[in-house]
Structures are given as C-alpha cells and as structure tokens.
Amino acid sequence: MGRRQKNKQGVPPSLDEIKKKAPKPVQKKRKLEAEKPVASRKRKLEKEKKALFAEEEAEDEQLVASGAEEASSNDDEFTGFGSEGEDNDSEVEGAGETDEFDLDEMEDDSDEEDSIFDSDEEAQARPMFSDDSGDEQDLELANMEALSKQIEEEEEQEAEEAEEELHTNVVPEAPVVLPPPGEDTDEAGLSQDLGQVQLRMQEIVRVLNDFKTLCEPGRSRTEYVDQLLKDICTYYGYSRFLAEKLFEMFPVSEAIEFFEANETPRPMTIRTNTLKTNRRELAQALINRGVNLEPIGKWTKVGLQVFDSQVPIGATPEYLAGHYILQAASSFLPVMALAPQPHERILDMSSAPGGKVTYIAALQKNSGVIFANDSNKARIKALSANIHRLGVRNTIVCNYDGRKFPEEVLGGFDRVMLDAPCSGTGVIHKDQSVKANKTAHDFDMLGHLQRQLLLSAIDSVDAESKTGGYIVYSTCSITVDEDEAVIQYALKKRPNVKLVSTGLEFGREGFTRYREKRFHPSLKLTRRYYPHVHNIDGFYVAKLKKLSNKIPTISNTEEEVAEEDEHEIAVSDNLGAHSEELTFNDEADKEIIEASRKKWLKSKGYKVSNKKSEASA
Numbered sequence: 001m002g003r004r005q006k007n008k009q010g011v012p013p014s015l016d017e018i019k020k021k022a023p024k025p026v027q028k029k030r031k032l033e034a035e036k037p038v039a040s041r042k043r044k045l046e047k048e049k050k051a052l053f054a055e056e057e058a059e060d061e062q063l064v065a066s067g068a069e070e071a072s073s074n075d076d077e078f079t080g081f082g083s084e085g086e087d088n089d090s091e092v093e094g095a096g097e098t099d100e101f102d103l104d105e106m107e108d109d110s111d112e113e114d115s116i117f118d119s120d121e122e123a124q125a126r127p128m129f130s131d132d133s134g135d136e137q138d139l140e141l142a143n144m145e146a147l148s149k150q151i152e153e154e155e156e157q158e159a160e161e162a163e164e165e166l167h168t169n170v171v172p173e174a175p176v177v178l179p180p181p182g183e184d185t186d187e188a189g190l191s192q193d194l195g196q197v198q199l200r201m202q203e204i205v206r207v208l209n210d211f212k213t214l215c216e217p218g219r220s221r222t223e224y225v226d227q228l229l230k231d232i233c234t235y236y237g238y239s240r241f242l243a244e245k246l247f248e249m250f251p252v253s254e255a256i257e258f259f260e261a262n263e264t265p266r267p268m269t270i271r272t273n274t275l276k277t278n279r280r281e282l283a284q285a286l287i288n289r290g291v292n293l294e295p296i297g298k299w300t301k302v303g304l305q306v307f308d309s310q311v312p313i314g315a316t317p318e319y320l321a322g323h324y325i326l327q328a329a330s331s332f333l334p335v336m337a338l339a340p341q342p343h344e345r346i347l348d349m350s351s352a353p354g355g356k357v358t359y360i361a362a363l364q365k366n367s368g369v370i371f372a373n374d375s376n377k378a379r380i381k382a383l384s385a386n387i388h389r390l391g392v393r394n395t396i397v398c399n400y401d402g403r404k405f406p407e408e409v410l411g412g413f414d415r416v417m418l419d420a421p422c423s424g425t426g427v428i429h430k431d432q433s434v435k436a437n438k439t440a441h442d443f444d445m446l447g448h449l450q451r452q453l454l455l456s457a458i459d460s461v462d463a464e465s466k467t468g469g470y471i472v473y474s475t476c477s478i479t480v481d482e483d484e485a486v487i488q489y490a491l492k493k494r495p496n497v498k499l500v501s502t503g504l505e506f507g508r509e510g511f512t513r514y515r516e517k518r519f520h521p522s523l524k525l526t527r528r529y530y531p532h533v534h535n536i537d538g539f540y541v542a543k544l545k546k547l548s549n550k551i552p553t554i555s556n557t558e559e560e561v562a563e564e565d566e567h568e569i570a571v572s573d574n575l576g577a578h579s580e581e582l583t584f585n586d587e588a589d590k591e592i593i594e595a596s597r598k599k600w601l602k603s604k605g606y607k608v609s610n611k612k613s614e615a616s617a
C-alpha cells in the first residue's frame with residue numbers, strides 16, 4: 001500500500017498543479033468517485049444543455065438515427081440486433097465485470113455509498129421523466145438541475161479551499177534533486193518528506209523533459225531516472241520492480257500521470273440489464289430514489305455513471321430485482337468486441353463473478369447457450385448468484401480448468417471469451433496491494449497460464465461457424481507481457497487465426513514494437529485503455545478470427561523458437577512448487593519446451609545432446 005493511501009492523505013494534487021502551488025501537508029478532501037474538474041463539468045453541462053434544447057424537437061428522429069448509425073458503424077456481427085428501433089437495448093456494447101464487483105464485496109460498496117452526502121434540496125429538484133420516447137437526452141435533462149446545483153456547491157468549496165491554500169502555503173526552496181555522486185538518497189540525507197519527494201519528482205520530470213538545458217553538469221540521465229524511480233516507490237508505494245516495469249511503458253511525464261491516476265478511483269458505473277428493463281426506465285427509477293447519474297458516453301447505451309446517491313447502489317430494489325449490475329465501464333468493452341449473436345453457442349472460459357457473461361446473455365436475449373466456466377469454486381457462487389439475479393436463463397455454469405477445453409470438456413463454440421486471470425496492473429486504484437506484491441515470478445507464471453488458456457480458447461472455436469468463429473482475449477492489466485506478447489505467441493502457435501478489428505470506437509492501438517520486442521503488424525488492431533487517458537480501468541482487448549479448424553505445421557527456426565519462448569525459460573527456471581499446475585498438454589508445446597530447455601541448459605554451461613530427452617520423447 002502506498003504511503004499516501006495508508007496515511008489516508010486523500011487525492012493529492014497532480015504534478016501540474018504543484019508546479020503552481022507550494023506543497024501543503026494537509027491534503028484536500030477526497031473527491032467523489034465520479035467527480036470531474038468542476039469547471040470542465042460545468043462547461044460540458046452548459047454545452048449539453050444548449051444542444052439538448054436546440055435539438056429537442058428533432059429528438060425522436062435523432063435517437064432512432066443515432067441508434068441506426070451505431071449499429072451500422074459496427075461489425076457485421078451486430079446486424080442481428082439492428083432493427084428494433086431506439087428501445088432496442090440490444091445495442092452492440094459489451095459488458096464485463098472485474099472482481100471488485102462480486103457479491104462479497106457489494107456490502108463494502110454499499111457502506112461507501114451510505115456515506116455520500118446529498119442535500120434534500122437536490123433530491124427535491126429532481127425532475128421526472130414524462131416522455132417514453134427519450135433515452136440519453138431525456139436522462140441528461142432530468143439530471144441537469146441536480147448536477148448544476150452540485151457543481152455550484154463544488155465551486156464554492158473549491159473557492160474556499162483555494163483561499164485557504166493562499167494563506168497557508170509557503171513558497172518552497174528549489175529542491176535538491178540528486179544525491180552527490182556515489183552517495184545514495186539516504187546517505188545524502190535527501191528528504192523523504194512526501195511533500196518534498198513530490199516536488200523532487202516534479203523537478204526531475206522537468207529536467208528529463210529538457211535534459212540538455214536543465215541537467216546538472218556531469219550527471220547522467222540514468223542518475224535522474226534512478227532517483228525518480230526511488231521517489232515513485234517512496235511516494236506511491238510501488239516495489240522497485242513494478243515501478244520500473246510500468247514506468248518504462250510511457251514517456252516520463254505520462255508515466256507520472258499514470259501513477260497519479262492509480263491513486264484515485266474511477267467513476268462508479270452500472271450496466272442496465274436489458275433482459276429486465278431499459279436504461280431510460282432504470283435511470284428514472286434511480287433518480288426517483290435520489291441517485292445522481294448520467295449516461296457514461298455515446299459509446300454505450302446501457303451504461304450509467306453514478307455521481308452520488310442517497311441510497312446504497314448495491315441494495316436498491318432495482319438492484320435486487322436484477323435491473324442492473326455494478327460494473328466497471330472498461331468491462332463493457334470485451335463483450336462489445338465479442339459481439340455475440342442470438343442463438344449462438346458461446347464459451348466464457350473464465351467468467352466469475354459474471355459481469356461479462358451476463359452481458360453476453362443480455363445481448364443474446366437469453367437465446368442460444370452459454371457455458372460460463374471458471375476454475376475457482378469459491379467464485380462460482382458469486383457467478384451463479386449474479387446469473388440468477390439478472391434473470392439469465394441461457395447459461396450453464398461449469399467449473400473446469402480452462403485448459404481442459406476443448407479436449408476434456410467441449411469444443412465447437414461459435415465464440416469464446418477469454419477474460420484472462422492477470423496481474424491487475426490496470427486496476428491498481430482498486431487493489432493497492434498489487435503495487436508491492438507482484439513479482440517477476442508472478443508475471444512469468446501468469447504469462448504462461450494466459451498463453452495456455454488462449455490456445456485452448458482458440459482450439460475451442462469452430463472455424464466453420466456460420467455466424468462466428470471469433471475469440472476475444474482481454475485483461476485488466478496493461479503490461480505487454482500479459483497482452484501483446486500473449487497474442488503474438490498465439491499467432492505463432494496457431495497460424496489458423498488472425499487478428500481482426502475489435503470494432504471499438506476508442507482506445508489506443510496495441511504495440512507492434514516495445515523495447516527490444518517486435519510484434520506482428522496486426523497487433524495494431526488490438527486496443528489498450530488507460531486510467532489517465534480514458535478515465536476507465538487499464539484494460540486490453542484483442543479479437544481473433546479462426547480461419548480453419550486445422551493447425552498448419554509450424555516451421556519455426558531454432559532462433560524463432562528461442563525468441564518466442566524466452567519467458568518459458570524463465571518459467572522453467574521458476575517452476576518449483578507450481579509445476580503441476582502448469583504442465584502443457586499439447587504435443588507442439590513439448591517440442592518448444594524441449595528447445596527452450598536446451599537453450600537454458602546451454603546458457604547454464606551444460607553440454608546438451610541432440611537426442612530428445614526422456615521427458616519429451
């Protein structure tokens with residue numbers, strides 16, 4: 001846990017902000033989860049208000065048109081849902097859920113909600129929906145009053161805080177940035193006071209961004225980066241290993257934005273369960289209970305963002321009746337990419353606690369069959385509970401190791417969703433323990449499991465499916481090891497698949513090169529999401545199309561084999577107690593393991609014979 005979190009220091013100012021201000025030991029009050037900067041929210045609101053009133057007359061036509069446009073802008077897979085007009089909640093968005101929303105944790109959420117203050121006035125000012133035809137725009141109008149009031153109050157509070165800061169701040173001295181050459185931070189007595197550390201980070205970032213002009217004579221870039229990493233560990237509470245791993249993914253300033261974003265929660269969001277209601281009705285019901293909300297964005301017609309509430313969001317009658325599920329917005333994305341069609345046979349290989357699988361069922365309108373699998377028995381409980389509460393009836397819950405598909409369980413699916421177990425580097429704001437707990441060994445083991453699960457997912461799909469033949473791979477981690485590297489491995493091991501567009505409207509392109517690694521150019525088609533860029537959890541989504549049920553022979557050169565399976569060397573080095581869980585069950589893999597083993601033995605100085613070892617014979 002980071003020192004800032006442990007000390008409950010609340011949301012610290014961003015580094016941009018501290019450029020303008022001196023550090024203050026007393027931190028600001030923690031903002032509400034969904035809170036955006038007041039000025040920008042107000043501007044947005046005013047803009048929306050104008051647009052809404054201007055367009056009011058053309059509302060119905062516009063809604064229908066925008067629905068049609070959205071349907072047509074997506075893959076062919078979506079056409080099955082396209083013809084039912086605006087109330088057709090079978091829109092192409094997908095949903096999913098990450099662990100934090102499982103039932104066990106719902107109580108905690110509720111407690112948090114209880115503590116959110118909302119004035120009576122705001123509640124009274126809540127407008128009602130009077131028109132059946134509206135959707136997103138009605139909803140925004142309905143919330144306008146409440147939001148305006150809230151924003152005004154926030155403005156007043158911010159003005160008070162600014163005034164307070166003016167009186168309490170002392171202009172700081174320029175921080176000492178680097179210890180004298182040859183000394184480390186402690187020896188040199190560099191301050192560990194968090195305010196000072198924060199200032200030092202800001203100063204180092206400034207120097208690194210204009211190194212030639214600003215560096216101390218004789219000091220190298222590496223020295224600055226090293227001190228910055230030390231400070232990141234001190235200030236945010238990361239292990240050196242993870243700080244480096246994440247730091248090297250971004251340009252320097254952006255890396256700090258990423259670390260900052262992990263200190264604040266993402267907006268609370270819910271997904272309308274279209275098996276039971278539609279978003280407009282749900283929004284009205286919740287507004288009537290004192291929930292302040294608005295649509296998440298144009299890209300989803302089922303998502304709502306909750307700003308604050310007078311009632312616990314995880315315990316309203318609507319919640320208990322299964323009209324919605326608490327679900328991170330990022331988790332909608334893989335299901336949108338999967339784009340399940342009615343009547344299809346679908347496998348969700350690691351589905352607990354069920355956020356994504358219940359959205360798949362909703363998009364299928366309870367038709368077809370879904371196998372909702374998860375290897376963790378304990379999590380199956382929450383999965384079943386969600387399936388029941390949300391009125392999902394087309395789903396069979398099962399409890400296998402995903403790697404047993406298709407051979408020992410079942411294959412021939414139209415589509416497979418693999419929302420893989422991962423390190424959770426995209427959701428650090430929810431689980432601060434990731435900062436200190438994840439080791440290189442964990443990443444090796446996860447990468448290995450993810451690769452195996454993905455090959456099983458691919459093998460479980462029927463390439464001849466009339467409507468499908470797709471696999472979606474997603475993680476709530478942003479590390480290349482768990483994302484592009486896993487897909488690259490699958491492309492090489494299964495030349496009978498290719499990457500296709502996810503159909504998602506936003507998100508950064510996947511890496512085609514990362515440090516010394518080079519990936520297939522089609523990795524560009526995959527999508528990356530970041531908390532500091534998209535204000536959603538860090539996420540990765542890739543969509544594959546299976547072209548044939550036959551796996552073409554792989555003619556890898558020895559060098560390619562060694563390159564692809566670099567991580568396997570590390571894994572075999574590390575197998576130890578976990579070796580039973582991680583045995584390969586695939587002939588092709590055995591050869592690769594053997595090649596890796598030989599390379600590893602050679603690297604350790606052993607003489608390696610060209611005969612096959614007993615284990616692989």
Ligand SMILES: C[S@@+](CC[C@H](N)C(=O)[O-])C[C@H]1O[C@@H](n2cnc3c(N)ncnc32)[C@H](O)[C@@H]1O
Pocket residue numbers: 096097098099331349350351352353354355356357373374375376379400401402403419420421422
């Ligand atoms: C990211 S969570 C899935 C979240 C889920 N898709 C949702 O939307 O609610 C990853 C899941 O993988 C499961 N898992 C881990 N190893 C597995 C394996 N070998 N086979 C199948 N599931 C596995 C974990 O129990 C965990 O529930």
